Amino acid sequence: MAELSVxxxxxxxxxxxxxxxxxxxTADHFKEVINRSIKKVPSLRDITIANIFFENSTRxxxxxxxxxxxxxxxxxxxxxxxxxxxKGETLIDTVNNILSMKVDMVVMRHPNPGAGIFLSKxxxxxxxxxGDGAHEHPTQALLDSYSIREKLGDVAGKNVVxxxxxxxxxxxxxxxxxxxxxxxxxxxxxxxxxxxxxIESLGVTVETDLRKALNWCDVANMLRIQNERLxxxxxxxxxxxxxxxxxxxxxxxxxxxEIVIMHPGPINRGVEITSDVADSxxxxxxxxxxxxxxxxxxxxxxxxxxxx
Amino acid sequence: MSQxxxxxxxxxxxxLHRLACQLLExxxxxxxxxxxxxxxxxxxxxxxxxxxxKEEYGVKEIKLGFLDITFYRDDFRRGDKTxxxxxxxxDFLIEDKKVVLIDDVLYTGRSIRSxxxxxxxxxxxxxxxxxxxxxRRFSRHLPIQPNYRGRQVDAINxxxxxxxxxxxxxxxxxxxxxx
Numbered sequence: 147m148a149e150l151s152v153x154x155x156x157x158x159x160x161x162x163x164x165x166x167x168x169x170x171x172t173a174d175h176f177k178e179v180i181n182r183s184i185k186k187v188p189s190l191r192d193i194t195i196a197n198i199f200f201e202n203s204t205r206x207x208x209x210x211x212x213x214x215x216x217x218x219x220x221x222x223x224x225x226x227x228x229x230x231x232x233k234g235e236t237l238i239d240t241v242n243n244i245l246s247m248k249v250d251m252v253v254m255r256h257p258n259p260g261a262g263i264f265l266s267k268x269x270x271x272x273x274x275x276x277g278d279g280a281h282e283h284p285t286q287a288l289l290d291s292y293s294i295r296e297k298l299g300d301v302a303g304k305n306v307v308x309x310x311x312x313x314x315x316x317x318x319x320x321x322x323x324x325x326x327x328x329x330x331x332x333x334x335x336x337x338x339x340x341x342x343x344x345i346e347s348l349g350v351t352v353e354t355d356l357r358k359a360l361n362w363c364d365v366a367n368m369l370r371i372q373n374e375r376l377x378x379x380x381x382x383x384x385x386x387x388x389x390x391x392x393x394x395x396x397x398x399x400x401x402x403x404e405i406v407i408m409h410p411g412p413i414n415r416g417v418e419i420t421s422d423v424a425d426s427x428x429x430x431x432x433x434x435x436x437x438x439x440x441x442x443x444x445x446x447x448x449x450x451x452x453x454x
Numbered sequence: 455m456s457q458x459x460x461x462x463x464x465x466x467x468x469x470l471h472r473l474a475c476q477l478l479e480x481x482x483x484x485x486x487x488x489x490x491x492x493x494x495x496x497x498x499x500x501x502x503x504x505x506x507x508k509e510e511y512g513v514k515e516i517k518l519g520f521l522d523i524t525f526y527r528d529d530f531r532r533g534d535k536t537x538x539x540x541x542x543x544x545d546f547l548i549e550d551k552k553v554v555l556i557d558d559v560l561y562t563g564r565s566i567r568s569x570x571x572x573x574x575x576x577x578x579x580x581x582x583x584x585x586x587x588x589x590r591r592f593s594r595h596l597p598i599q600p601n602y603r604g605r606q607v608d609a610i611n612x613x614x615x616x617x618x619x620x621x622x623x624x625x626x627x628x629x630x631x632x633x
Contacts, residue, residue: 149536175522175539184575187525217525447525451536 150448154266154273157282158323166327170292172444173437180216180439190219193450195251196244199276200226203255205411205435206276206286210253213442219450222249237261241269250453251446254278272449280314280375286410287320289441291328293434294365297406302329307359309391310369310418311340314376317369317410322348335359336369336391339380356391360401367408368393368418384417394420398428406430456632460588460615461605463626469604470499473585474506476602477554478513486580487552488517492569493524493540496557498619499587503556519544521555526568549577554602558617560586563598588615588628 148168152160179187195214199207207223214221224244235243241252251272254262259281266273277283291301298304306325312318312334325332332350334341341352353359360366371387381387393407407419407429415421424431461469481487484507491500497520507513524539555569566584573579587604593611609615609630616629 148538172539175524175541178542179525179575182575183577186575188571189525189527189530192531448536451531453531 150452153449153452154262154275155284155445155449156262156266156273156275158284158287158320158327159282161284161327163327166288166291166324169288169441169444169448170295172448173292173440176216176443176447177437177440180436180443186216186218188218189447190214190217190450193217193251193453194220194222194247194249195253195446196222196224196241196249197276198224198226198241198244198252198254200254200256200261201277203276205438206255206283209435209438210274210276210285210442213439213446214253216439217443217446217450219251219446222247237265238268241265241271245269245271251450272453274445274449277316279316280319281316282320282323283316283410284320284324285438285442285445286317287324288445289434289438290317290321290367290408290410291324292441293408293430293437294330294406296433296437297430298364301325303331304365305331305333305363306365306367307333307335307353307363308367308369309335309356309359309393311371311376311380312336312345312369313340313342313380314372315369317367321367322350326350333359333362337381337387356393357397357401360393360397360405363405365406365408366393367410369410370412370414371417388417392416392418392420393423395422395426398423398426404428408434411435457616457629459627460607460630461628466587466626466628469587470502470506471510473587473602473604474503474511477503477585478507478511480583481552481554484513484516486550487554488519488546488548489554489556490519490521490544490569490573492555492557492565493520493522493542495559495617496555498617498622499558499585500556501621502619503585517546517551519546521569521572523565523568523572526572528564528568544576547577548573548579550580551577553579553582554585555582556585558586559588559590559615560584560598560600560603561590561593561615563594563596566598567596587617590615 253274253276255276256278259279261278262275308318335353409431491497504516504518520543522540522542524537583601585602586600589603589606590609614631618627
């Protein structure tokens, strides 16, 4: 019988194609469950999960918490803002203290790349990476691919363009790994200043002309401009960025075909995409959010089955 | 390992017809009754019974659903393997309906216990009955008995009852396998 090849979900880089298919098939079943009138199953009754967030999050945190509760796990939440981290406690101490309360799984978001990997080597619990700096955000990439699969039937062979700040984006990196693993063609598009050097070595192509990129693709994943990570000016003004890399309805209508619009949220309306695009029927942004719960239920269920 | 034929195709067919008649006797037109095949292997029994009721006894409409119990099982993390789910397909309400749970082999009763919990997610049935094609006597872990049984079997713990179906396995036959 199928099971995941990993004990932790640290990044898409560590998964194989079968893992992704297993997660998707399991998520299909959970998607049916969360559309029932009673949306809860008792599988994880004896599992306790700690959500540890060292960085702000609304959607991901709510989505994980909902997924855990729908599986009947016990959940404790921890935000670095109101904790002893402020008093100088180290990451391992913080987590070990939480684990002493008999926690089986840790879902962690952290501003430092590799924080999840570091933790998995030092503590005895299953770790789920909910975003580590500019490194990976595996559940987001899984739900993005799952949403493409749901909308277009398959991910393999599809043309996907990721638009925006590729340099600082963990969503972009995880998406590239996930899409390549499933056989999609990936292009990245954005200002040269926000394009990592040697990005082509991941098997993607670079395009700086948005119209060309959109005419090529089946799906456009529009990333958020993360003002909080932009330590220096990477482009002159937000207005200029929008003119070159923002998608509006006029641009969409002028393309040769109808493409699917995705966004990991939160949206800067009028910057990456205009409101009429975000709310159009080409956009699957809210489907992504719904699928996020099913995908996270699948990941947690499959990882929890491996806890002995 | 040895195996002997417990029921042949002909015997299975006779038993299915008897079970269909018993269901008919209690539920008549099936207006207020739903049949639920328990995944993965109860679905074959449910399919066959529905077919017999419709084609041979002229029941016009039967609501048939399939229920996956994986997420309700009580042995999560207790074996070496990940429990893999199958599809649930119940596209009607079961509120105030008579539900007949259908499975191929009734053994410890734990699957049925899970199914009783799982079915609650779809509403509050007015009553629930159980139909089992094979009832393994003396092996129950829970106080669960079938309302309709195909054949009762005394099988010891080392033995396994294997039910094969034409549509899935190429032939209709039930084996008793000694490990």
